[in-house]
Amino acid sequence: MSKLRDVITQTKDVVYTAEFPIIDGGGMEQVKKNVERxxxxxxxxxxxDNTAAHAHASNVSVAIAMKQHGLEPIMQIVCRDKNRLAIQADMAGANLHGIENIALLTGDDVTAGDEPETRRVFDLDGPQAINVASILNAGTYLSGRKLNPAPNFFICSVENPFAPPHDYRIERVLKKHRAGAQMIQLQIGYYPERLEKFCAGVAATVPDLAIIPSVVLIKSAKPLSFMNDKVPGISVPQDVIDRVAQSTDQAEAAYHLALEQCQHALALPGVRGLHITDFRHDDTLERLMRDLGRTPNQYT
Amino acid sequence: MPKLLNLLLAVEHGMKKPVWDCTMCGQCVLHSTGMTCPMTCPKTLRNGPCGGVREDGHCEVKPEMRCVWVKAYDRKVSLPLPTVWKEHYNDLRPPVDMQLKGTSSWVNLITKRDQQTPAGWAKRQEETHSH
Incomplete structure (x- = not known):
């Protein structure tokens, strides 16, 4: 049973999701530590699934490990590294292990990673992969061959309302919804007016689609400049960077920037919760969650 | 007949290569994508732009190139294209059939070979469109 689906469809509770840190070292002990936090x-x-085009412990293996340790996974599948056979195999594998939340993404290009010489696949794109998940939910593979028992996937995807062409991002999300997506996590962004326009446009047509904007917790202005310069699809306006950079206490200024982003996003139509990326800054995460009115273990 | 097919293939490639940098995917969707070929996207995305488009509207992979889908959307909005073509802009286009690579999309259009999709895909499209 997907608790995520239950919270979205059965309750009015706010949905908080996060990014599981990549596993390159520390083995299962590291998985356990991450889960506890x-x-x-x-x-x-x-x-x-190989974030930023870097190889890591696989999406399916980490999702299984999380589940074994009691944390519900949203298993991502990215179109960059796998053809349609491998993508369906990931889905069937998730089904075998009782993983119900899956998120289908087009994915960063291989040039964003540390092995840019590799072959890019993109045999499917994001919307097609979502549709394939819906086909599996109906009990067959893409070919029509039976899959039994059929999965009961809660299908998620992503969108970047901050990247051009801005007006078209709404139509693209509606297409993903038609393909079967029920929840959309958004890219990190620093243009509140773009977020407002996007949420209003989506909620006006598909009010049942759960929009989950992302907020990143950082400790200084440096990561803002880094994201602006290096991360595809993320632009940070100079005045936002200056606000943090010119503060006497950068960590505090960065924290308040994030808190304001959270409060702004939560008030928008269609928004059912937030996706928090925190780069392992434990104390700030707890402070943020408490400032947003959360107490530990509210979902259990 | 094969001679005619080869002739069509040559004419199609001769026309489309210089204008759209056509890669002969054999399942042309130009009319529904603002007369911009999605196969020239480095990720060959047929259902809209990825999330990596730069602030200036250029491609994540090739910074010197304008995003294919930024161009497609501009053209869809501004070009006097037939309404029926514009209506197809937001269609969910199926995965590329690699078996058609190098064949003539004109022939595949006439024979409706380009409309064939895997059984699971076809069934879902039928169900979602009948609703």
Missing amino acids: LAPWFVAVNAT
């Missing part, structure tokens, strides 16, 4: 605050957490 995240489980009190989040209903479900993303098990990523």
